[in-house]
Amino acid sequence: NESLANFVAIAANEQFFVQRVAACKRDPSGDCSVVESMLRAARNDAAVQYDLSNGVQALYAALDALYKDPSLSSDEKVARREAVFSQYVTPLRSKYPQLQALRQVNNAEIMQLKIYLTDLGLFREIFERVGGNWGAFFAQMGEIRAQRDVDGSLDAFELLRAKARG
Numbered sequence: 001n002e003s004l005a006n007f008v009a010i011a012a013n014e015q016f017f018v019q020r021v022a023a024c025k026r027d028p029s030g031d032c033s034v035v036e037s038m039l040r041a042a043r044n045d046a047a048v049q050y051d052l053s054n055g056v057q058a059l060y061a062a063l064d065a066l067y068k069d070p071s072l073s074s075d076e077k078v079a080r081r082e083a084v085f086s087q088y089v090t091p092l093r094s095k096y097p098q099l100q101a102l103r104q105v106n107n108a109e110i111m112q113l114k115i116y117l118t119d120l121g122l123f124r125e126i127f128e129r130v131g132g133n134w135g136a137f138f139a140q141m142g143e144i145r146a147q148r149d150v151d152g153s154l155d156a157f158e159l160l161r162a163k164a165r166g
Helices: 002-026 035-068 074-095 107-117 121-128 133-151 154-166
Strands: none
Touching: 002 035, 002 107, 002 121, 035 074, 035 107, 035 121, 121 133, 121 154, 133 154
16 A cells, blocks of 8 residues: 555654664764754654645545535536635645645646555554554554455555554
């Protein structure tokens, strides 16, 4: 799953720099400013990804509801989608003015972001619950996969949500 792979990259990047900073601080002669800066950058990037994940999911849900509304004509849906887009994207753009994504309504881009960013926060919750242990985390993901292997009609993200709730 692309979201899982994206989460692993985000978390592993941060974990790598946490370990580098810790190793640097054990060396009394070391200047840790560079690795500390890299850790801050990794954490900032993670924060952007988690915020973007939440924003894209909310945007997708709102657009999905708009597109499925049988009381609206196609023209009305197209006319309203810009307002929906702005409602969810403007706060992200205000917080992250350097954001390259979501410059205009583009359903293909929204779908791509949804594929790569769905429920990153849930993956993080499970990862933190297992103490940042990759083996335990992947065992949890394996349980979800095993459930899907038994019953392919199950939604992997619903299973993930259930696992995150404990």
